[in-house]
Amino acid sequence: MAVAAALVPGVPLSAEERRLDFADALEQRGYHDMAIFYLQRLGQRSGVPADVREVIPYRVARALVKTARSKRDLTKQQQDLEEARSRLEQFLQQSPGHRLAADANRQLGEILKQRGRMLVIQSHLASNQDQRPELQGRARELLHLAQRHYQAARDDYAARLDELPRRVDQTEEKEKHEAQTPAYEGRIRSALDLAGIQYELAQTYDRIAPKRREHLEEAGRRFEEIHARYRTTMAGLSARMWQGKCLHELGEIGKAIGIYSELLDLDPQGAASTKEIDARTIEEVKQLQDRVLHFRLMCLNDARRKDHKLVIEEARQWRGQNPRLLRSERGMGISWELARAYEAIGNAEGDGSGRRERWFPKAVAVAEEIARYESPYNAKAVAMQERLTGRAGARRDEDFRGAMRLARAALDRGQAAERKGRGTDDPSEAKRFAQVAREEFAEAARRYRDAVRLAEPETDPEEVNQARYMRAVANYKMGRSYDAAVLSAFVARRYPQSDHAPAAAYLALAAHLQAYNKSREEDREADLQFLLQSAELLTERWPDSSEADRARIALGYVALERNDPVTAARWYGAVPEHSDSYVEAQQKAGSAYWQAYLLAAGLTPEDRPAEEQLEQLLQRAREHLEKGITRMRRTLGDREPSYDLLASELSLAQIHVQTGDYAAALSLLEPLVEQVSGSDRRDLAAEGKFVREAYKAALRAYVGAGRLDEAERAMRQLESLETGDLSLVGIYQELGSELQREVDRRRKLGDAEGLSEVLASFEAFLERMLQKRDGQTFRTLHWIGEAYYGMAEGLSSSEESGPGAERVRSLFGSAAQAYEEILRHAGETPGFAPSTAALDAIRLRLVRCRRGQGQFREALELLADLLRENARSVDVQREGAYVFQEWAESDRSSWDRAIYGGLAVEEDSRQTELVWGWGKFAQMLQSVATKDSPYYDTWHEARFNLAYCRYRSALEQADPIAQGRQLDLAEQDIRFTVSLTDDQGGPEWYKRFDRLLRDIQRAGNRRATGLAGVGVP
């Protein structure tokens, strides 16, 4: 029996004890082996003070006693205790008058008690049935010897106390008080030891033996006495607990539970009756209460009580509240009672009831948990696992190989479930398979972890590394990215010579990539750094491995994700020529450079790189693609071109189209289109868009080259590919947007000649298509409308007046003509349009065209119809606000309508504005415009335009006071907007808000500090 370690608080440390702080800390953590190692080294070091050196045998012995407790192997336990005993005897012999001599006697008593206990345990083994009385007799002898040492300790403490004055003034005679306190404390402790020995002696008799009862009664009486005398100390509370234990073993379960309840009800913080319990002992009281709970659960599990469900409830509650204590001895004790309760309920269910399946696995799971760590319960826990294996359907991994087999099987089952999940169209089935896969992967991860633990010294280290690596794989499959990353990085960094190391390093990278993809935008930076570190490890240590190439490609992907195509291209370009991934990497590098070119070309003149740099990007894009194509063509022979080859050719053709080299584009596209048309190649089908993109590029190239017949044919072929009108609508919108981007890019680059060519060629083609009276379909007209619309939008931002503006208005007009044609046909021919929604989108486009033409009244009429049908449509309301805004721009009046709304109608006898205006529009969006919502950008757009309209309105004011007020309002709008988000809507909006604020400040004759001046960095 062990009593609470500290009986009274606040004993100041002596000089040598301070030096031994570290040994104490090691012991407190349960690292007794390391404490012994440390103390032994300390003993060998020179310069250690004599007073420290003197206590080392005592301290080593104390740690040996503790380490013995945690050993499963009884022989090793005995060896440790024997060594401890010899060290203590050495200490007592060398320093009989040392102040720790009494403690040494207690420790000796403790060792003898432990040895006695072990004999008691042995006497209970079935194999020792015949020797039982002898073992019990030897145990008693040892316990009596222990009793003598405890008594010696008690006498020593008492003698020291007698040497001191009865009452010590704590402030006047500090030294005496300090000496008295440990002696006082030791005397109480010895009293507990002596009572405890009676309890242990009881255990040396059979349950029905009268002597057992006598000793238990004697122990109970002594504990009661101690409690009565020291009830306000930790010793008193501890004695009370052991009194309860004695009562339990005497069969007085009710009384025992009563005592436990009394102790559990004790509030450590507010226990006025326990005056010595202060803040420093709260933790000790908590520890005692945990132990009391353990004893209480033992009572509840007792065959005479059988309150197993209550055990489950209380143990689970404790475990939930104390996750960090689960591995402590008291935590293990409570868990052990929980496992016993599960088993007992399972047993009570009876064979064949089927309900055991519910309880035994739970018991086995808890027992497995206990068996994992050192404690007095792990031997019992292992026995429980063995007992319930098979009965619970539970498996047991007895050795490394067994655990590996079970792990592999679980992993295979998980992967099979994953495959099934991918193969089903039923979402609920897919979900079920995903759940099964997750559970199996979790099982696999557990089994691999067990395998590592079960590895013997002679196990092949490569196999152990395989287990570590596979554990990481299972974690990765479960989506536990960081666990997978840490585990795999461990293999890669610690065992770089292992065959598994490169794969592990790659897995670490993949896991960080998984984490990166799952993280929120603002949390991604850390993941990226780790990802880069993993990549660095791979590319530096195994530069020629396929894993390093995959790492380069993964990093390229990440860079693209981060809108950094140049870095992406560099990563792709770093894949060496001998690599299997070379061709794929070249194609990706080319596309990334092309993307970089498009991004750079779209920048404002001040941000845009010099023309030579742009040309260089273009050149590199072409070079990488051509390199890949040449390499593939060279090795192609008679075989069918691979997907990578076709994709590279298509990318290169797209670049030619965009740069106006239509002939070069068609030289690649014509054979390619022929190759893929009517092809049933699965790889192309899997890529979905590939064939479509090829036709789109061909269409663009034919239009650009002025080969309008072929262009029309390509358009028809494109239409024939799609089965639904709606998907074709999507393609035409894409085509329109691409055209818009191209026009915009050429305009920004000042490529007047190229721009003019594109516009002219398209206008010619579209005009030809629009004038066809026969065979007009929704698709064709929609394509024409979108193409005109795209060109108009592309030109509109820079052409606000002059002949360019006229051209924009004309393009909007042509688009409007196509859209009106659609609406007319739809009115005449039911089923002409694929859906009402598609028609609504056309009507909205028509509004935009009317706005672009400066026909604001017509735009409003169309809008009114749309808003009457759905006043809360975000797209329609935004368009409404823009109509008013541009109207105000054109005639320099009516800014209020853009701000506060217009188009009044009567609704429920109240006048209301159909178009909300930017103010109400922004207000309506605010609650839904969270960062990850699609409205986040729209809300910033609305808030920006609100401030902009106020600013413009201010400029129109003749009265300086009114003007100042409007400018203040505009500034407040911006301040409010930027205060609500931490990114101000992103870099683009930041720039726009900043610029507008500076304009506002300048208009108010103030210093133009922009956002930085209002505290936004």
Added chain:
Amino acid sequence: MAYRRCSILLAATVVVAGALTGRADTVQRVGDGRSVGGTVVERSRTVITVRRPNERNVTVPANEIEAIRYDGEPPKLNLGRVAERRGDLDTALRFYRESASGTGEVLSQPVREEIEFYVARCTAKLAQNQPELLPEAATQLERFRDQHADSHYYFPLHESLGTVYAAQGRTESARQAFEVVRSAPWKDSRLRARVAEGRLLQGEKKHEAAVALFDEILAEGGGTPEAERQLRAARLAKASSLVGLERYEEAEALIEEVIDDAPPEDSIQAEAHNALGDCLRAAGRPAKEALLAYLYVDLLCASEREQHAKALFYLSQLWEDIGRPARAEDALDRLKAEHPNSVWAKQ
């Protein structure tokens, strides 16, 4: 260039607007130094002048200033200082930011300046463990440097800036920043700067040069408690270079010297024990010996968060080496739970 411009302004002082209006500011000194109450009337890079209620002026050297609590500052500001002192940097930063924006009142220039510095310093400290914050920390510190060239935080600011640059691998910029710190009129600041410069050399693997520099520093001797502390830091840093030169026995002896010499509660004990663990590992000594060194940090210096994370990382490896996988796993679990953002947790 920016450094040259700043040094020309060295002698300049700022007369605090709103002085002599009966405010009660408090200048808190570092350590147990007594606070000085009154009205801050003048501030410069090296000294703060406080007008006491008896109308007499008292000057406080800038290197003795822990913080200035201005009359009417937002209450959360001090909560931030307390949190920063106990190492809870995330909370500190939150309080600082709320102080800057949450009161609805217009803050005086000196209060704004204090807050700006705290935010920059706190971000810089956080960035040591979260490299993704380094650019932000550098920007904040640079902005403070440019906008408050005569702040009494001028030298500490450059120290933080140097540390951030060093972590970013911008060695030359870091060197320039430490050079500024070296121009401070106090010995402890100069020593700190020189130790930091030695560490830069270590980062460049110039161990011979670093050892020579550390020897020069050690020859200077201490004098004040802070200077003594810097000398101990220099000895530890020198030991690290000796490990780099594979002179393990000398390194170990030097570290043991620091361990014996430094007060047991001094935060340098954590760094010293980790350095000892590193040295023993590098020397190929039995794993248990290094384990003990790292365990010391785990058990007795867990409040030194960065060092604790490092110790747990190596413990997880060394436990495995001596066949204690459960303890290895425990160390790894605690590393992930207690220091989730640490660079050691995701190695």
